[in-house]
Amino acid sequence: MKFLILVLALWVPTIFSQNDWWQTAQFYQIYPRSFKDSNGDGIGDLNGIREKLSHLKDIGMTAAWLSPIYKSPMKDFGYDISDFKAIQPEYGTMADFEALLKRAKELGIKLIMDLVPNHTSDLHEWFQKSVNRVKGYEDFYIWHDGYPDPKNSSNRLPPNNWLSVFRGSAWKWNTKRQQFYFHQFLAEQPDLNYRNPLVIGAMQDVLTFWLDKGIAGFRIDSVPHVFEVQADSKGKYPDEPKSGNTDDPDNFDYLTHIYTQDQPETTELVYITRAFLDEYQRKNGGDTRIMLTETYSPINIIMQYYGNGTINGAHIPFNFNFIKRANATSKAQDYAGIISLWMDNMPKQYTANWVIGNHDNRRVGSRYGPERIDAMNMMLMVLPGASVTYNGEEIGMLDADISWNDTVDPGACNSNPQIYQQFTRDPARTPFQWDDSKNAGFSTANKT
Ligand SMILES: *[C@@H]1O[C@H](CO)[C@@H](O)[C@H](O)[C@H]1NC(C)=O
Ligand SMILES: *[C@@H]1O[C@H](CO)[C@@H](O)[C@H](O)[C@H]1NC(C)=O
Ligand SMILES: *[C@@H]1O[C@H](CO)[C@@H](O)[C@H](O)[C@H]1NC(C)=O
Ligand SMILES: *[C@@H]1O[C@H](CO)[C@@H](O)[C@H](O)[C@H]1NC(C)=O
Ligand SMILES: CC(=O)N[C@H]1CO[C@H](CO)[C@@H](O)[C@@H]1O
Numbered sequence: 102m103k104f105l106i107l108v109l110a111l112w113v114p115t116i117f118s119q120n121d122w123w124q125t126a127q128f129y130q131i132y133p134r135s136f137k138d139s140n141g142d143g144i145g146d147l148n149g150i151r152e153k154l155s156h157l158k159d160i161g162m163t164a165a166w167l168s169p170i171y172k173s174p175m176k177d178f179g180y181d182i183s184d185f186k187a188i189q190p191e192y193g194t195m196a197d198f199e200a201l202l203k204r205a206k207e208l209g210i211k212l213i214m215d216l217v218p219n220h221t222s223d224l225h226e227w228f229q230k231s232v233n234r235v236k237g238y239e240d241f242y243i244w245h246d247g248y249p250d251p252k253n254s255s256n257r258l259p260p261n262n263w264l265s266v267f268r269g270s271a272w273k274w275n276t277k278r279q280q281f282y283f284h285q286f287l288a289e290q291p292d293l294n295y296r297n298p299l300v301i302g303a304m305q306d307v308l309t310f311w312l313d314k315g316i317a318g319f320r321i322d323s324v325p326h327v328f329e330v331q332a333d334s335k336g337k338y339p340d341e342p343k344s345g346n347t348d349d350p351d352n353f354d355y356l357t358h359i360y361t362q363d364q365p366e367t368t369e370l371v372y373i374t375r376a377f378l379d380e381y382q383r384k385n386g387g388d389t390r391i392m393l394t395e396t397y398s399p400i401n402i403i404m405q406y407y408g409n410g411t412i413n414g415a416h417i418p419f420n421f422n423f424i425k426r427a428n429a430t431s432k433a434q435d436y437a438g439i440i441s442l443w444m445d446n447m448p449k450q451y452t453a454n455w456v457i458g459n460h461d462n463r464r465v466g467s468r469y470g471p472e473r474i475d476a477m478n479m480m481l482m483v484l485p486g487a488s489v490t491y492n493g494e495e496i497g498m499l500d501a502d503i504s505w506n507d508t509v510d511p512g513a514c515n516s517n518p519q520i521y522q523q524f525t526r527d528p529a530r531t532p533f534q535w536d537d538s539k540n541a542g543f544s545t546a547n548k549t
Pocket of ligand 4: 504506
């Protein structure tokens with residue numbers, strides 16, 4: 102009886118209310134490099150995704166978001182972008198992308214692109230122009246003279262103590278421009294300066310390019326990192342305080358990131374982007390174009406991403422609490438707590454979402470234990486709102502054991518053979534297991 106009431110309570114409101122497509126969507130993240138290799142080079146590609154897209158339909162998915170497929174030197178597997186309007190050749194061509202979109206439309210699956218606003222590749226035309234101080238591009242990135250080194254007159258010291266997520270100083274000297282530039286991730290990934298309206302304009306131009314092709318929206322990567330605090334009137338950037346969490350001064354965790362994350366301008370940018378997407382729909386018609394945002398921030402900050410009461414923000418600010426707060430020892434009451442945490446904090450007019458896995462975290466089966474995989478997948482589907490899962494979780498793939506020699510994730514490669522396992526994301530990025538043929542049906546290549 103109780104179960105029947107629960108089912109009715111979840112089901113009845115959905116048939117009487119007018120939900121927009123995304124409010125009840127099942128989102129499936131595809132990691133293109135590891136999904137399906139169609140041409141035998143050992144690397145997943147767009148034609149492979151097209152070939153296997155009916156799998157998503159079979160398991161009830163209604164939308165897919167693709168990890169980056171843009172042109173990239175691949176220092177961070179596509180999260181370092183050298184051209185936001187081109188496809189990385191090893192993944193295919195623009196024609197392949199259009200064929201994928203067409204197939205997705207036939208199947209009724211919406212496609213979402215991953216936008217990486219936090220930085221570009223250092224090979225991006227914008228960065229090259231900024232290095233050379235080409236007019237209009239001087240302030241596309243965050244530049245600083247640094248300070249003289251009292252111990253060594255031919256050296257300069259970085260502007261402050263800020264650290265890169267991938268270890269070491271977040272500032273890198275550029276000999277051509279004779280200044281430091283700021284990079285929260287790899288040195289090859291300079292951060293864009295979003296206080297420059299020309300940068301916002303350039304990014305909106307990128308959004309328009311992909312929306313015109315017919316995609317349903319964007320998943321925006323690493324939102325909290327988009328802004329850092331401004332330098333004071335003397336051009337000085339403040340140091341961040343030590344966290345006390347580790348003795349390793351190169352570890353990102355050595356500092357508390359009060360000046361480089363969750364700055365108030367971040368939500369502003371989310372609101373501006375939402376207004377831009379709504380305006381696009383007003384002008385061009387069609388279904389709602391949506392925005393999903395990635396942030397691991399505290400709940401009060403995440404709620405601001407939804408909107409501030411008068412202005413709307415992200416349709417789906419990812420809810421990572423199952424990833425952050427649950428593990429193999431969690432009890433029923435812990436899960437109940439995780440669910441209430443979101444539902445009690447979310448203003449009623451918004452739509453809940455639940456993320457079970459992604460390319461940055463251990464797999465569901467490795468986090469909660471293999472015997473809980475089905476339960477976790479089912480819970481994701483019955484909770485109210487949208488669900489978000491990662492390719493392979495539906496078949497219960499587990500983390501692979503990847504040796505130091507085979508490790509390619511930059512976060513791990515920048516560490517050492519003793520500690521890399523704390524940093525590596527490779528174990529959750531192994532090829533999708535399609536069947537029991539060679540390479541589990543992922544590829545005909547000898548090495549994947
Ligand atoms: C002084 O700084 C320069 C430039 O960073 C470096 O190449 C050189 O090795 C440094 N000299 C000493 C003695 O540390
Ligand atoms: C919401 O944000 C907008 C745009 O930033 C701002 O103009 C407005 O005052 C904010 N409203 C509230 C209630 O904070
Ligand atoms: C596992 O999750 C529970 C809550 O769900 C938490 O109390 C506990 O500290 C977590 N354990 C680890 C090792 O993270
Ligand atoms: C890793 O690579 C090094 C250098 O190529 C080699 O000497 C070593 O035997 C390899 N280790 C393993 C465990 O394969
Ligand atoms: C959280 C996060 O890391 N966000 C993205 C910003 O850029 C880095 C480096 O490219 C990516 O790894 C991230 O996914």
